[in-house]
Amino acid sequence: MTQNIVVQAFKTLIIDLIGEVLYFPIWWYSAGLFKIILFFIRSVKNTNRDLALGLLLRNFFKPMFGVQDRTGRLISLFMRFILVLGRLILFLLLVIFYLLVVLFWVVLPVIVAAGLYYNFRIFYGQYKV
Numbered sequence: 807m808t809q810n811i812v813v814q815a816f817k818t819l820i821i822d823l824i825g826e827v828l829y830f831p832i833w834w835y836s837a838g839l840f841k842i843i844l845f846f847i848r849s850v851k852n853t854n855r856d857l858a859l860g861l862l863l864r865n866f867f868k869p870m871f872g873v874q875d876r877t878g879r880l881i882s883l884f885m886r887f888i889l890v891l892g893r894l895i896l897f898l899l900l901v902i903f904y905l906l907v908v909l910f911w912v913v914l915p916v917i918v919a920a921g922l923y924y925n926f927r928i929f930y931g932q933y934k935v
Contacts, residue, residue: 834915841909846904853900857893862886 854860870882 831915837911839911842908846908849904850901853897857897859890859893859897862890862893866890 827865866886867880867883870885871878873879
C-alpha cells in the first residue's frame with residue numbers, strides 16, 4: 807500500500823528533526839568544542855603574528871633607524887620598551903577574551919537549560935513570584 811507523499815515527507819522531517827535535536831548536545835561538546843579550541847589556537851597565533859612580539863623582542867637592544875649615538879640608542883630602547891609593554895598588554899587582553907569565548911561555549915547550554923527549567927517552574931505555578 808502506498809502512502810501519501812505529504813505524510814511520508816512529514817514523517818521524514820519529524821524523524822530528522824528529532825535526530826538533530828538529540829544529536830545537538832553530542833556535537834556541541836565534541837566536534838563543536840574541537841572547532842572552538844582550534845579557533846582559540848589560531849586566534850592566539852594570529853594575534854602573536856599581528857602584534858610581532860617576537861620580532862620586537864629580538865630587536866629590543868638594536869638601535870632604531872640605524873642611529874649609533876648614545877642618545878639614539880637610549881631613545882630606541884625606551885620606545886621599544888613602551889611598544890613591547892603596550893603590545894604585551896593587548897596580547898594578554900586578547901588571549902583572555904579568547905579564553906572567555908571558549909568558556910562561554912562550554913557553559914552556554916547549561917545556562918540555557920537552567921533558564922528553561924526555572925521559567926517552566928514559574929510558568930506552571932510551582933514558584934510564587
